[in-house]
Structure formats: C-alpha cells, structure tokens
Amino acid sequence: MARRGSYAKGIAKREEILNAALDIVARAGYSRATVRELAQAVGLSQTGLLHYFGSKEQLFVEILRRRDEVDQHVFGAVDDEGRPALTDLPGAVTSLVRHNAEVPGLVQLYARFSSEAAEPGHPAHAYFRDRYETARSAAAASIVEHQAAGTLPAGLDPDRLAVILFALLDGLQTQWMYNPEIDMAEQLGYFWELLSSKTDEGDDSGPASSSAGSAAEG
Amino acid sequence: MARRGSYAKGIAKREEILNAALDIVARAGYSRATVRELAQAVGLSQTGLLHYFGSKEQLFVEILRRRDEVDQHVFGAVDDEGRPALTDLPGAVTSLVRHNAEVPGLVQLYARFSSEAAEPGHPAHAYFRDRYETARSAAAASIVEHQAAGTLPAGLDPDRLAVILFALLDGLQTQWMYNPEIDMAEQLGYFWELLSSKTDEGDDSGPASSSAGSAAEG
DNA sequence: GTCTATATATTGATAGAC
DNA sequence: GTCTATCAATATATAGAC
Numbered sequence: 001m002a003r004r005g006s007y008a009k010g011i012a013k014r015e016e017i018l019n020a021a022l023d024i025v026a027r028a029g030y031s032r033a034t035v036r037e038l039a040q041a042v043g044l045s046q047t048g049l050l051h052y053f054g055s056k057e058q059l060f061v062e063i064l065r066r067r068d069e070v071d072q073h074v075f076g077a078v079d080d081e082g083r084p085a086l087t088d089l090p091g092a093v094t095s096l097v098r099h100n101a102e103v104p105g106l107v108q109l110y111a112r113f114s115s116e117a118a119e120p121g122h123p124a125h126a127y128f129r130d131r132y133e134t135a136r137s138a139a140a141a142s143i144v145e146h147q148a149a150g151t152l153p154a155g156l157d158p159d160r161l162a163v164i165l166f167a168l169l170d171g172l173q174t175q176w177m178y179n180p181e182i183d184m185a186e187q188l189g190y191f192w193e194l195l196s197s198k199t200d201e202g203d204d205s206g207p208a209s210s211s212a213g214s215a216a217e218g
Numbered sequence: 219m220a221r222r223g224s225y226a227k228g229i230a231k232r233e234e235i236l237n238a239a240l241d242i243v244a245r246a247g248y249s250r251a252t253v254r255e256l257a258q259a260v261g262l263s264q265t266g267l268l269h270y271f272g273s274k275e276q277l278f279v280e281i282l283r284r285r286d287e288v289d290q291h292v293f294g295a296v297d298d299e300g301r302p303a304l305t306d307l308p309g310a311v312t313s314l315v316r317h318n319a320e321v322p323g324l325v326q327l328y329a330r331f332s333s334e335a336a337e338p339g340h341p342a343h344a345y346f347r348d349r350y351e352t353a354r355s356a357a358a359a360s361i362v363e364h365q366a367a368g369t370l371p372a373g374l375d376p377d378r379l380a381v382i383l384f385a386l387l388d389g390l391q392t393q394w395m396y397n398p399e400i401d402m403a404e405q406l407g408y409f410w411e412l413l414s415s416k417t418d419e420g421d422d423s424g425p426a427s428s429s430a431g432s433a434a435e436g
Numbered sequence: 437g438t439c440t441a442t443a444t445a446t447t448g449a450t451a452g453a454c
Numbered sequence: 455g456t457c458t459a460t461c462a463a464t465a466t467a468t469a470g471a472c
Contacts, residue, residue, distance in 0.1 A: 010455085031337055035448065046448080048456050056448065111333040118326060118395035119249055129396045155415075160408045163400060167389025174388050175381060177336035178347040182381060190378045197373075197416055228437085252465065264466080266438050274466065 014052050017042050018066045025063065026103040030112045033105075035059065057123040060113050067106060068131075071096060077138070088151075089142045090192045097169065098185045107173050114170075136162040153198045161195075232270050235260050236284045243281065244321040248330045251323075253277065275341040278331050285324060286349075289314060295356070306369075307360045308410045315387065316403045325391050332388075354380040371416045379413075 020042045025033050035056050039049035053059035072078045075096045076087040100107050117124035139162040146152035168191060172184045238260045243251050253274050257267035271277035290296045293314045294305040318325050335342035357380040364370035386409060390402045 013455090029337065034446085036446095044455095045457055047450085047458085050449075051455065054449095108333075108336060111336060112330075114392065115326075115329040115333045118329060118392070119247065125396070132393055132396055156412075157408065160405060163390070163393060163405050164386065164409055167386050167393055167405070168382065169389065170392050171385025171387065171389035172381070174332065174336070175350055175385055178343070178350055187378060187381050187385070190375065191382060194374075194412065194416060198412060231437090253467095254465075262437095263439055265440085265468085268467075269437065272467095 010052070014062075017044075017049060017052060018062055021059070021063050022066055022070075022106070024105075025109050026105045029105040030108045033060075033109060055123065057117075060109070061124050061127045064110065064113070064127075071099070074099070084138065084141075086142070086145055089139065089146060093165070093169070094185050094188050094192075097172070097188050100173065101176070101180075101184055104177070104180075107177065111170075111173060111177065132166065135166055139165055153196065155198060156195065228270070232280075235262070235267060235270060236280055239277070239281050240284055240288075240324070242323075243327050244323045247323040248326045251278075251327060273341065275335075278327070279342050279345045282328065282331070282345075289317070292317070302356065302359075304360070304363055307357065307364060311383070311387070312403050312406050312410075315390070315406050318391065319394070319398075319402055322395070322398075325395065329388075329391060329395065350384065353384055357383055370413065373416060374413065 017038075021033075021038050024038060024041045028037075035049060036046045038059070039046045042049070049059070053062060073080075075092045076085055077092060079085040113124065114128050116122060117128050119125065136159070140158040143152060143156065143158040143161055147154045147156065147158070168188070172182070172187055176182045176184050235256075239251075239256050242256060242259045246255075253267060254264045256277070257264045260267070267277070271280060291298075293310045294303055295310060297303040331342065332346050334340060335346050337343065354377070358376040361370060361374065361376040361379055365372045365374065365376070386406070390400070390405055394400045394402050
C-alpha cells in the first residue's frame, strides 16, 4: 500500500526480524533469546530492534504468533485464504508434533514463556489465555465435524477432549525436553488409538468445563 | 542421632526453612520466590539461607522434593514406612490434582522451574529428568497392578499410558493457570472414563517409548 | 551460624545524537 | 530508523566480621 520511504519498509523489516528470530530461537533455544542476541543476529542494535517491538514480551508474543501462522498454513488448520479448513485433526496434530521435534528451541521458548506469562499480571498473559481459548474452541469444532463424518466416536465430549488434547501436547513437550527419546508423535498416535477404540455410547453425566477450537499448538 | 550443638540443629533448621518456603510459595507464587524473600520469611538474611542450600536452584529442588514427599504420603503413593503402596491410582491422582488447585503458587513454581531447567545445562536438569523417569516407572507399575486386579482394561499399554498421564497432568495445570475455571479433577475424571470404556482387546503393534513408575506430580 | 556489605552479572529500557 | 551510551533494576553469589 503506502510507498514513500517509511511505512512499507517498516513492515518489511518487522517481517524480516520475525523470521530471523524464529530461525535463531529454533536452533539456539531460549537462553540465547535475549533482545541483544536476537538484535545482533539480524544486524541491529538492541535499541534498533526494540524500535519495532516496544518490549521483549511483545517481541516474543509476535514471534509465537508468527510461528502459529506458519504452522497453521503448513498443517492445514486454515486454507490459503486464511479461513478455517476442515482437515484430518489427528493427522494434522501429529504432523505438527513431529515438526516440533525438529525445532527444540521453539518448544523451549514456548514452554518457558508460557509458564512465565502464567502469572496474572504478566504482559503476555492475555495472549496465552486467548490462544488457549481459541485453540480449544477450534479443536472442539473440528471434533464435532469428525463425529458427524464418523471419523471419531460420537460418544466423545468435544469440549473436554479439546482441553485434554492441548494438555497432552504441552505435557508431552515437557517430558520430551527432558528425554528426547520420548516419541511425541508415537505417544499421540497411541492416544488417538485409545479414543477410537472407545465403545460408542451416548453422552454421559459430567458438565463440560470450557469451550473448544483448532489452532496450532506450541 | 548426632547431638552436641551443630549437626542436628542444622538439619532441623533446614526442615524449618523448607516447610516455611513451601508455605510461602504456595500462597505468593514464583515471582515472590526469590532467595531474599524466602529468607526474610523465615527470619534469615539471604546469606543465612544460602548457607543451608548452596544456590537458588538447589533450594528450589529441595522445596519440590519436600513437596513430593508430603504429597506421596498424603495421597498414598507410599505407606507409613515410605515403601510404595498399592493404592487406587486414578483416585490418588485425582486427589492430588484437586489438592494442587489449592496451592497455585506451587503449581507455578513447578511449571516455571521445570521449564527453565529443561535447558540441558541447567543445575536442576537432572533432578527433573530423574523425577519424570521415576514417576513414569511407578505409574506404569501401578497400572500393571490395576490390570491384574481388573480395575483397568488389560489392553492398555502401561508405559505409554504413564507418559500420557503425566503429560496430561502437566498440561492441565498450564491451562488451569490461565483459566482457573478449568476443573482439572473433572477433566482427569473424564480421561479415566475414556480409558475404562476402552474395548478390552489384547496388545497392539507400536513399541513403548519409555519406562514407568508412581510418584506424585507437580 | 548468621550477618553486613559488596562484587558481579545480566538485561531490559531510555535519552538523545546522527 | 538506527546507533551509542548509559541507566536502572534485580538477584545471585562471595568475603569476611562477629
């Protein structure tokens, strides 16, 4: 849109920074993920980088957002126009998990930053809260579709299953960081297996505790 | 054992510090969990506290160890002599989770510290690695017993289920920190339900990826 | 054993020049 | 937009007195 010197370039530079940061973090991990290091990696001074993202927290949030966007396109949660796509949920999630095992630094960034931001006053608290909300909501919707299509047992509770799914993803990553021999994809596959072999009964008593969704997971 | 001035007192003081710290962290959370704050809370100077635990990391590890011991006794993973007890695993874990919801600060400490220590070089890395190993091992053993007793389907793979169980516990806590309305115990109950309604078939293909165990979980 | 004082290190943030 | 320089805020760790 806007040419003439400034606006467009600023956006481009932001993109460049984000992509580079994503790359560095993926390899070097969280400890190297200081504003200075990241800045230097893209040939900027600390101040230069902070010019684009007011604070470290905002920078990190943008990095994670960026990553989500990429993952969502790669693993088919959204189509080329960015609209939610109806894909094979188990397959997509498993692919995602397999991909995550290739970028340990990002897994670490996600784990650390999300646990730091769990503190209610943290600048990135809302980001994660909303992200979980959205992800659960999308996953639950996807589960419903699978049930309609007969690819997941109708007896499953979409909302609760969505919570469990993302809990599992996060938790697997933690254990994997301590023992890379743990095969996240394999474990996840077993989980789907457990679900599928569930006897197909109607609904049950307990009230669902939250909403549902289908974004990518860190 | 040893009387005469020093040794015994040192141990007692350590205990006192640990218990107090546990209490403070449970209420105040991780941000207040600086060596200084903890020291002051037990009427010591920062140096005074560090005299008992060489570093912050060691202190935190001891706090978590302490907590595990307490939890294991309360929730029956070990008997009064400290030997592994054969108890109702689903029940014990659910009780534990319910208890954790009462001590948000500890959940936070666990989440943050365990994600920090995930970095391979971290002083507490080995502690968590071993803890997960032990916990999985004990849980898997417990699952086997339940299967023998007919309280869990024989078709379940103990090793993989143990990984999934602890992943679920960790992950639920994360989501719960961002949205306390998420009922961890309820979610866990649903998970057990899913398992129990599993059609009771024999074993299957996939190789198990890790070992098993039955300690408490943060 | 416990304290005071201090060293040390890190890092995020700001002021202001170019 | 980008840099240099500098601040300021923590926090942990250590030295050494009492």
